[in-house]
Amino acid sequence: MEQFGNLINVATPVVLCFYSENVEDSLKMTPVLKEVANTLKERVKVVKIDVNKNKTLCEALEINALPTVLIYNKLSLIWRGEGFQNSNILQMELSKFL
Template identity: 45%
Template sequence: MSKFGDLIGMEIPVLLDFYTEWNEPSTAMHPVLRDVAAALGDKGKVIKIDVDKNQELATALRVKGLPTLMIYKDGEMVWRQSGEQDANTLIGLMKEFL
């Protein structure tokens, strides 16, 4: 969990995507997240977290539906949503927290 604290403690906004490879809506988000990461450059970070490999973290954060997206800034969760989102919405949200 200490590595997780390092990830979310950044001064730039961090978008977390909790997914599994066997969940179709999760895999549909992969190209969207690539677009978000490309649009933000070094002003934000996009991190994909495989729930199957990080069950303890997913349980601690009460991840139920997939994909679950969260934005953290300075160690605080500032936004959370389950389900698919489009790139423009996510880019706009991330820019709010720059």
């Protein structure tokens, strides 16, 4: 959990996408996340987290659907979305904090 704290303790908003290679909608998130990262560049940090390799973290954050996208800003959860999210939705939520 200390690593998670370090991950979200940065000056920019952080987009976390919890995914599994076995879930089709999770795979559809990859180009969306790349688009967000490319569009917003250094103003946002985008991280994919494999639920199969991070079970303790997923339990702590109550990740029950895949994909799940969390957006943190200044250590606080500011947005949560379950299921596929398009880049427009993510960028609209992020724009409130940029």
